[in-house]
Amino acid sequence: MFDHLQTVVAPRLRSLLRVLSIGHFHKKRIVFFSYFGRQYSCNPKYISEYMQKHYPDYEIVWAFKQPQHFKSLEKRNIKTVKYLYPRFLRICLTSKFIVTNSEIPAWFPIMKRQVYINTWHGGGAYKRVGAAYQKETPGKQIRAEIAREMPCIYVSSSKAFTDLTIHQSFHHYGTILSCGMPRNDMLVKQNRPQLVSKIKTYYHLPQDAHILLYAPTYRDSKTASEYLFDCSAIKKALTERFGGNWYFMFRMHYFVIDQLKDKAEYIDASAYPDMQELLYASDVLITDYSSSMWDFALTGKPCFLYATDLKFYDMKRGFYSDIHTWPFPLAENTSELEHCIESFDSEKYSTNVKKHLADLGSYETGHACEYICKFITQNNQ
Template sequence: MKYRIKYCVILMARVVFRIFYLFIPVKRNSILFCSFSGMQYTCNPKYIFESLYSRFGRRYEYVWVLDNREKLPGEFMGSVKTVKFRSVKYIYHMMRSEVIVDNVGFESFLPKRSEQLLINTWHGGGAYKKVSADMKMHSEGVKWYIRRVRELSEGTTDFFLSSSRTFTDITSDDFFMDRNCFIPTGMPRNDRFFSSDAGKNLALRQRICGQYHVASDSLLVLYAPTFRNYGANMRNISRDACCPCVENVLEATFGRKVTFLHRRHICRNDTATHPRCENPDIVDFTHYPDMQDLLEIADVLITDYSSSIWDFALTGKPCFLYMPDLAEYRYDRGFYTPLDKWPFPYTESIDGLCGLIASYNVEENARRISAHQKLLGSYEHGHATSRVVEIIEKHTGRT
């Protein structure tokens, strides 16, 4: 019943806001950016914003949705407004912005205005863990509510960035969206992996390692598990992959001393309270602002069901998938692509993880990545940001 009431409230809010629209006109050349509901200055909206700012400077009015203004880089402080997610100012700018760029989705209680351009960049590539309304972890009430809201939002998005053919096929069905609004750009955050600048990459590695007091010549192993929705106590497994036996086999296989860069997911409930690790070879990178920087400097990635494997596959570097709760995760959430078709090998145990690392083969790694990208029909070519900027330019009359 509560979800039906919630849905009715949304319907009434849409009527009210249409009345507000009569008194609040859309402001030309105003662009609002939002990443993970204002939790971070990162992901695809960040790269689109910085490209626009570099090209046009203050000729646009920029608004960033951030829960903390300090997350905005200092160079933009004097020229970019910030608002908190779902604050009065946030709703005001959502109503008046000519362009809205978001990596999650748009507010169902705010009807789209004809003068507005809404671009959903999404926040993950490939097709791995399910985001559909019929997942078993949802109650029937939640399933009903998700379907109704997605149907209500049908036609709201003007452009939805797609990383692959399979992503378009699946997401258009799950979100009840017209396939024509999906554009085969790849993700702006991944453009960087197509430009080889050894000097720039080394400088980034040295800067980050210096900031966190990590030896830049060590084997940087990024451990970044994704979030769980079903309430499992992730503290019990959050550092399992950083154990001594895994460290030893990594050093034996790759010939360098290991430093683990441990990054918990932004949606994890224990992010703020996770106990400090006393092992100097395990460094907490949870609050580092840009995951793409870490993917770029990491020599090895260990993760599980995270779509970061799509991004990391573009680098060609080794990755191993550690899934200790696979049975539960598969039952509650499920997968779009069979696990044996993913770009990297998986295991459910620490012993299995050690075995995968010990048997790592460069040629086999490249073969799996290539086969996976062909299977999903990858759209990643390194030009996503420029494509989106062109769309915004055209809508705002810059071209």
């Protein structure tokens, strides 16, 4: 019954809300929102900042669930509005451009005169999403399918992402901007060394510190303790293999980080507002199935996979390709992770990562922001 209502109510609500589009239409206004209005981050953030710097005549509006937490943006001439509230809907429907990194609600109307750009929030093609992930609830599948019927322009990080995710999983065969992810421009160019100092100063670390970033994906089927590894053993392995004094940063779901003990062994970086800055400053990344491995691969720095629930996850979620063929050393327990670090072959890793990026058909050149912003200005008719 609920699923049926989704298919009936969403189109009708779209029609009703179109009345909010009546009035002055702003051809040089762009509305941004990231992770359903939760953050000022990811690809929309980097597009927004490039637009402000290079095309200051455009009006920038950001939508947040809690706009009171982002008042500082107004000092930078960025307007804020409450996500999914009437004023937000009114502003969206009278703006030429909408940029986000996730699907918008199925009931949200997009007018033919508007340009809706979905940058998505992951690169490469690793864990299955959308139609390729068949174990989502029927209701969620229907809502997503309805949302995908709306006119949309996708941003792609690679040919594999286009083929496997945009075409096969999202069933989108419209316009695609094959330019890489805007948030990765700085990881490709490596032209912002001041970020390393910024992160170390922010977390009160010595400037010669070596940083390991641990950023696993969240699974409600996995207990907090199952995410952990032996920090002392891993620190010893890192020191022996790479030298230096190592500090650990954990970036995890708030539920998991709140349940963990021994917090003296690591820095909780979960609330830091920009994941890309953490990736830029880190010397090593450990994740499991997060697409942050794609981002980090662009830096050439070592990335290790720590997947304690690999068999279960593979059966439940699945991957587009065999995880064992990816270039990142894979471990399912602390002992294996130690071995991966101690036996790390930098030359072999570099060769494998370059081949991996080539095999997936990477579009990352460090010019995604420029490409997308030019597209916006050239389509401002």
